[in-house]
Amino acid sequence: MTRRALVLAAALGLAVTALLARGHQQVGYVRDEGVYFHASRAYADWAARALASPALLLDRPARDRAFAVNHEHPALMKLAGGLSARLFSRPGPEGQPPEARAPAGALPLLPEGAAMRLPAQLLAGLGAALLFLAGFALARPKGHAPEDLSVSPYAPALLAALWFVGLPHVWYHAGLHTFDVPVAVLTLAVVLCYRRALASWRWSLLLGPLLGVAVSVKHNALFIPVLLAVHYLAGLALAGRRPTLGQLVPLPFLSMAALAPLTALALWPWLWSDPLARLGEYIDFHRLHAYYNTEYLGINYNQPPMPWSYPWTLTWATVPSALLLLAAVGLALGLRRDLSDRPPGDLPPASFAAPLRGHPPRDGLLWALFGLFPLALISLPEIPIFGGTKHWLTAYPFLALAAASAWLTLWRAMKPQGRARLLPLALLPALLGPALWSTAHAHPHGLSQYAPLAGGARGAAELGLLRGFWGGQVLPVLDDLSRTPAPLYLHDLHELARQQYEREGRWPAGAPPVPLPRARAGLLFHERHMLSNEVELWNHLGTTAPSAVVTLGDVPLTSLYRASR
Amino acid sequence: MPPPASDRRRAAVLLGAVGLVAAVEWLAAAAAYRPAISDADWDAAAAALAALPPDEPVILADDWLGPSARARLPALARAVGLPDLHGAPRLHVLALADWRTRAVEDDLAGLAPRPTGADDLGAFTLHHVALPGAGSVLWDMTVDPSLAARDDRGPCRRSRETWSCRQGRAGIRFAEVAYRPRRCLALELEDGATLELSARAALGARLRGHLGLSDFNGRLRSDAPVLVELAVDGRTRARWLLSDLQGWAAFEVPTSPGPAALTVRVTSLLAGTFTPAGYDPEARRVPCLELRALAEAP
Numbered sequence: 001m002t003r004r005a006l007v008l009a010a011a012l013g014l015a016v017t018a019l020l021a022r023g024h025q026q027v028g029y030v031r032d033e034g035v036y037f038h039a040s041r042a043y044a045d046w047a048a049r050a051l052a053s054p055a056l057l058l059d060r061p062a063r064d065r066a067f068a069v070n071h072e073h074p075a076l077m078k079l080a081g082g083l084s085a086r087l088f089s090r091p092g093p094e095g096q097p098p099e100a101r102a103p104a105g106a107l108p109l110l111p112e113g114a115a116m117r118l119p120a121q122l123l124a125g126l127g128a129a130l131l132f133l134a135g136f137a138l139a140r141p142k143g144h145a146p147e148d149l150s151v152s153p154y155a156p157a158l159l160a161a162l163w164f165v166g167l168p169h170v171w172y173h174a175g176l177h178t179f180d181v182p183v184a185v186l187t188l189a190v191v192l193c194y195r196r197a198l199a200s201w202r203w204s205l206l207l208g209p210l211l212g213v214a215v216s217v218k219h220n221a222l223f224i225p226v227l228l229a230v231h232y233l234a235g236l237a238l239a240g241r242r243p244t245l246g247q248l249v250p251l252p253f254l255s256m257a258a259l260a261p262l263t264a265l266a267l268w269p270w271l272w273s274d275p276l277a278r279l280g281e282y283i284d285f286h287r288l289h290a291y292y293n294t295e296y297l298g299i300n301y302n303q304p305p306m307p308w309s310y311p312w313t314l315t316w317a318t319v320p321s322a323l324l325l326l327a328a329v330g331l332a333l334g335l336r337r338d339l340s341d342r343p344p345g346d347l348p349p350a351s352f353a354a355p356l357r358g359h360p361p362r363d364g365l366l367w368a369l370f371g372l373f374p375l376a377l378i379s380l381p382e383i384p385i386f387g388g389t390k391h392w393l394t395a396y397p398f399l400a401l402a403a404a405s406a407w408l409t410l411w412r413a414m415k416p417q418g419r420a421r422l423l424p425l426a427l428l429p430a431l432l433g434p435a436l437w438s439t440a441h442a443h444p445h446g447l448s449q450y451a452p453l454a455g456g457a458r459g460a461a462e463l464g465l466l467r468g469f470w471g472g473q474v475l476p477v478l479d480d481l482s483r484t485p486a487p488l489y490l491h492d493l494h495e496l497a498r499q500q501y502e503r504e505g506r507w508p509a510g511a512p513p514v515p516l517p518r519a520r521a522g523l524l525f526h527e528r529h530m531l532s533n534e535v536e537l538w539n540h541l542g543t544t545a546p547s548a549v550v551t552l553g554d555v556p557l558t559s560l561y562r563a564s565r
Numbered sequence: 566m567p568p569p570a571s572d573r574r575r576a577a578v579l580l581g582a583v584g585l586v587a588a589v590e591w592l593a594a595a596a597a598y599r600p601a602i603s604d605a606d607w608d609a610a611a612a613a614l615a616a617l618p619p620d621e622p623v624i625l626a627d628d629w630l631g632p633s634a635r636a637r638l639p640a641l642a643r644a645v646g647l648p649d650l651h652g653a654p655r656l657h658v659l660a661l662a663d664w665r666t667r668a669v670e671d672d673l674a675g676l677a678p679r680p681t682g683a684d685d686l687g688a689f690t691l692h693h694v695a696l697p698g699a700g701s702v703l704w705d706m707t708v709d710p711s712l713a714a715r716d717d718r719g720p721c722r723r724s725r726e727t728w729s730c731r732q733g734r735a736g737i738r739f740a741e742v743a744y745r746p747r748r749c750l751a752l753e754l755e756d757g758a759t760l761e762l763s764a765r766a767a768l769g770a771r772l773r774g775h776l777g778l779s780d781f782n783g784r785l786r787s788d789a790p791v792l793v794e795l796a797v798d799g800r801t802r803a804r805w806l807l808s809d810l811q812g813w814a815a816f817e818v819p820t821s822p823g824p825a826a827l828t829v830r831v832t833s834l835l836a837g838t839f840t841p842a843g844y845d846p847e848a849r850r851v852p853c854l855e856l857r858a859l860a861e862a863p
Contacts, residue, residue, distance in 0.1 A: 298667075300744065322587035329579055406579075413576035431583070434590040441598040452590045456597030461629035526632065528744055532780040535739040535746050544645045544739075544746075545635045554602050556632040 005136045005157065013129030016165055016174075020121040024175030025114050026444040030470035033113070033177045034497030036078050039070040040116050040177070044082025046269075060273050067270035071278070072285045073179065075268045076216035081116035081177050088115040093505035102503040111504045117177040124174035127185035128161045131397055134192060135160030135404040151411045155424035156404035162432050163327075163400035168439040169318050169389045170396060172446030179218040180390040186214035187224055188397040191370060194228050195361055197252035198235075201353035208255035212263020219286050220374070220394050225256050227369045232355075235362050239343050246352030292386035295528040298464025302529070305381035311392050312375060317454040317465060318389050319396075320434040323403055330402030331371065333409055334364020363405070371398035388447070388466060407431075445473055445552040457553040464528075467557055471497070471525045473550050477560040478508060480548040481521065485510030486562065489522035491533055516540055520563045521547075526556050537561050601661065606687040607637045610659060613684055613691050614640035622653050623691075626660035628668045628745075634659070646739050646748030648775050648855045649674040649815065652702035658692040668745065674815060704766040704858035706774075706829075707737050707748055712764045716754065732758035740853040742777030743812035749853035751779070752831055756846060759832040766827045768797070768820040769860030776805075776831070777813040779851045789835035791852045796828040809850070820858065829856060 029037070046066035050056040057063070067075060085105060089112040092101035102112035110118065138160075139153035164170055174181040190211050196203035214221035232253070236243050265271050271278050293302040296310055316324065341360040348358050374392035377383060385391075411424040434452050442449030442457075448467045450460040461467065471492030478501070481488065488511045490498060501507040516522065522537045524530065524546075538544045538561075546559035614623055622644040625634050635641050638659075650656060650672045658664040665678075676696045684691040706712060714721040714728040714735060721730035726737040733754035739746050752760050776793055790808040794801060795818060807814045831854055837846035 320587075320590050322583050322590055325586055326583050329583070410576040410580050413572045414580070415573065427584075430591075431587050434587065434594045437594050437598060450597075452593035452597050454597075455593070458601065459597060462627075524632075531744055531746065532741040535741045538645075538746070539738045544642050545639065546632050547636070549633045549636050551633060553598065554600055554633065555629060559632045559636075 001133065001137065001140070005133065005153070008154070009129040009132040009136075009157075012132050012161055013125035015125075016128045017118075017121050017125035020124055020171075020175040021110065021114065021118060023443060024117060024121070025111065026475065027172070027175055027446075028444070028472040028474045029113055029494075029497040029500050030176060030178070030447075030472035031492065031494040031497060032470065033117075033472075034494035034500060035070050036081065036177050037113060037116055037500050038496045039075075040078040040082035040085065042066045042069045042082075043075055043079040044086055047079060047083060048086065057269075063269050064273060067268075071270045072282065073218065074216045074264070075270060076213065077119060077177070077179050077182055079267075080119035084118045085112050085115040088118060090115075090504075092503045096502070096505075100499070100502060111506075113177070113500045113504060117175060120177055120179075120182050121175055123182040123185045124165060127174075127181065127188060127397065128165045130185070130188055130192060131160040131164055131400055131404075132157045134188075134401055138401070138405050138408050148412050150414075150416055150421055151408055151424045152421070155411070155428060156408045158425070158428055159407050159432070160400045160404035162428075162436070163323055163403050164396050166432055166435045166439055167319055167396065168435070168442045168446040168449035170393060171439045172442070172449075173390050173393060178390075180387075180393050183214060183218035183220045184394040184397055186210070186217055187221060187370065187394045190214050190221070190224050191228070191366060191398070194252060195363075195366070197255070198232075198250075198359070198361075199354045199357035201251055204251040204255045204353060205259075206255075207252050208257075208259025209263045211256050211260040213267065215260060215264040216267040219282075220391075223373065223377075225253070225260075227373055228256075229253065231362065231366050231369055234365055235356055235359055238339070238341070238362065239356075239359060241343075244350045247350050247355045249352065250355035251353045252355070289384050291384050292469075293527065293529040294386045294388070294469065295464060295466045296385070298528075300528045301385065306383065306385045308379040308381060310385045311378040311389075314389050314465070315375060315392070317450050317460060317463075320438065320451050321453050322431060323435060324399075326403040326406050326431070327371070327399040328402075329410070330404070330406030331364060331368050331399075333406055334402060335368055336364070338362040338364040363401070367398040367402040367405075371395045371402060386469065388469060442552060444475070445550075445557060448473070448552050448555065448557055457555040461555045466528075467526055467552075467555060469527060473525065473557045474523065476550045477523070477548045477558060478506065480560055481511050482508040484562075486520035487512055487514040487518055489514065489516045489519035489537065491523045492525040492530070493523055522561045524559045524561065526558065534559075602633075602688045606689055609686040610689045610691070611638050611640075613686055614638055614657075614659070617657055618655075619643070621655045621657060622647060622650075623657040623659060624669065624672070626658050626664045626666045626669050627662075628666070630661070646746045647672065648747060648749070648813075648857070649773075650676060650696060651699050651773055652857055652859050654696055654699050654701055656694045656696055658694060659686075659689055660692060661688060661690075664690070664692045664694075671745075698861075700769065700771075700859040700861050702857050703769045703860050704764075706762070706764065706854075706856040707750060709764050709766070712762060714763075715761050716758055721760075730754070730760065733760075735760055740777070740779040740851065742779055742853060745813065747775070747777065747813060747853060747855065749775070749777075749855040751851050751853045752833060753849060753851055754833050754836060756835050756837065757832070759830050762827075762829045762831070764827050766825060766858050767823070768825050768827075768858045769822050771817055771819050771859050772797075772827075772856060773815065773817045773859055774829075774854065774856035775813050775815050776807050776852060776854045777811075778809050779853055788838045788850060789833075792830075792832040792834065793854070794830040795856075796830075797825050799826065799828070822860070827856075829854070 087105045088109045089102050089105040090108040091104035135157035136153045138156045193207050193210050197207045291302050343359045374395040378392055448457050450456050485508045490513050524534050541561050541563040543564040547562045548560040549556045550558040624644045676699050679695045681695050682693040716730040716732040718731040721728040728735045735752045738751055740751050790806050793805045795803045803818045805816050833852050836849055838848040
């Protein structure tokens with residue numbers, strides 16, 4: 001790794017974070033964020049008080065009061081968001097009661113909600129930087145002299161980073177105060193750490209705590225050690241030698257088994273009391289998760305069996321096909337290489353601390369496991385599909401690396417000479433353009449965007465694919481509501497998300513939230529099953545014509561209705 | 566050592582394939598990521614729709630565009646919630662592309678449309694269609710001011726488009742049935758209660774109606790059915806047992822033209838729903854009914 005590559009990776013990560021921090025101020029708060037904002041304030045308040053008075057750490061009632069809020073998800077991102085708000089939040093408007101007004105942070109740079117989103121955005125930047133470095137390392141592996149200089153290492157580096165963060169759905173989720181992109185980035189970090197841990201005790205000792213951090217972000221990370229074990233066992237099997245005792249009880253896995261749970265426990269104070277019962281409750285919540293409604297190819301699903309094709313079709317419909325094709329080529333080439341590679345004859349002796357030192361890294365298998373497992377899991381007919389693509393974003397960093405590897409391998413096979421050596425880098429805009437165009441075009445409604453070959457949002461609407469599900473696409477109608485305020489039915493906008501606008505002075509005065517029977521105006525977030533709510537609005541307000549409609553590519557996403565009588 | 570020629574060929578083919586797909590995607594992006602409908606297109610559609618005879622329905626082929634279209638084209642409001650296209654001998658369909666979409670086909674309900682012309686309005690095309698055999702509407706339950714109702718315990722009290730009964734209430738309104746809006750008589754009655762509707766009506770060749778259950782969750786579970794009985798001049802002509810899964814279920818009986826006394830009895834056997842914990846009477850499913858007398862086509 002060169003110093004220049006490190007500097008460029010850091011610059012890319014910071015640029016991604018800065019763009020998200022700025023751009024996502026135009027992205028409305030989604031339902032779950034409303035709850036997480038509320039939880040973040042409670043957690044950060046506890047942390048601040050505990051910092052001032054450490055005895056509070058042992059005060060179970062105080063701890064439980066703070067962390068009972070949204071205890072179905074681990075605390076780390078919410079705690080980070082709350083602390084970020086204490087640092088960077090701008091004060092809310094004067095004249096509101098203190099509990100309904102954002103307090104000023106130490107360095108008031110951002111609206112409170114934007115400040116809470118910042119940790120997730122920093123992690124997205126870290127993800128871009130890690131992918132850049134991992135892509136770079138494909139061309140210049142650590143410890144190896146560059147074998148082939150025909151392709152600039154910046155080509156796979158940039159491709160890996162932008163393949164991931166340049167996708168409209170990844171970009172949209174990357175800026176939110178939620179867990180999906182953070183857990184994808186931490187999964188990548190754990191996997192990259194594991195690669196090193198196979199040959200280094202230092203990385204092994206880091207691996208356990210890092211997995212604990214990933215688990216502290218979202219439960220997706222619980223699958224990581226299982227997939228790593230499959231990869232490790234495959235590596236042993238493909239080596240074609242009898243494993244040593246040290247290889248059978250290797251340090252990386254001991255580290256994960258011992259240090260990850262301790263780290264996760266330390267980072268989630270809710271589990272400090274009655275940990276087994278609360279852990280069981282947490283697992284049961286996700287194992288028995290409710291089936292919300294979602295539309296797929298014109299059919300509303302809210303109970304199993306769910307269609308197995310859902311994640312595959314949605315991935316095709318939201319990720320440009322050239323990028324998917326390149327990732328598929330990368331997986332095929334990587335797997336072919338991994339299945340034929342044998343360790344060299346002069347292997348150093350295997351040890352407990354470096355169980356696969358000198359073995360081929362078998363990256364193709366690693367990418368295939370982590371790139372395909374999340375989609376395969378969602379394909380199971382009992383697994384809920386309500387979250388759209390966000391539930392398998394953890395796959396995308398590995399598909400990005402597979403694509404970068406394919407780009408490198410194919411161009412190296414071409415042996416470009418002279419100016420043609422610039423082609424792998426120069427052609428990246430042509431390759432990534434449709435994805436970046438898609439992301440830019442969709443902003444700030446990236447959740448509703450679809451790939452060019454799916455026809456964008458319009459094509460997806462014709463195909464009967466969901467337009468959104470989170471009640472966040474509301475900011476444009478707030479202007480309309482400000483001009484003529486009225487008691488408002490919020491529909492799918494979460495009251496806690498609305499309160500966040502109010503805390504920042506962005507909610508129109510004179511538009512209190514009310515139940516439908518008392519409303520003189522109403523929001524409607526369009527989803528197939530939400531027509532039930534829309535006709536109730538028509539009946540109550542006496543009109544079928546919205547006064548304002550938020551659209552993406554002509555497709556209505558949110559409507560504002562006003563009473564006609 | 567240079568790579569073997571076969572490797573280079575394979576790499577060139579794969580890179581070419583990726584490049585070709587990317588090139589197609591650039592073209593597709595240019596089409597997908599530009600607005601297809603301009604303000605001028607909306608204005609042209611509004612002017613064309615305003616010029617249509619007010620008694621001829623105009624519908625939107627592209628369901629997904631509904632909210633924007635209703636906001637920009639007031640004429641579309643006339644046809645929101647139509648039960649189907651029977652009774653409309655002439656029809657106009659505003660479409661972005663193909664006008665015979667699934668929603669339009671559903672509403673044609675077996676009618677064979679005959680295109681009579683089309684106007685190019687920019688992004689939109691306004692298709693004019695004749696519907697031989699659709700007949701015309703002689704009487705419509707949802708707009709009859711003399712429609713009377715009673716439940717098992719006596720007559721209901723009418724106020725504009727709602728009826729207050731001892732065992733519940735009924736009202737003409739929009740309801741979501743099978744993910745489509747329908748204007749119909751929504752019945753919110755106690756379990757097992759029967760609502761009897763009566764009217765004097767000018768009959769034609771047939772009585773045609775629909776019943777559907779709102780909302781979608783009930784349909785997915787398929788709970789208890791609803792019984793509909795139809796009598797003409799005191800004689801029961803038909804009886805239907807309709808369930809959630811039938812969606813917006815159509816029914817029809819032939820009639821002799823002329824004035825007649827109509828009676829429709831609707832019994833919601835169980836209005837609640839079944840859950841893993843047992844029967845839940847609070848999660849109400851609302852049966853919604855419409856009935857029209859249709860003359861044959863002129």
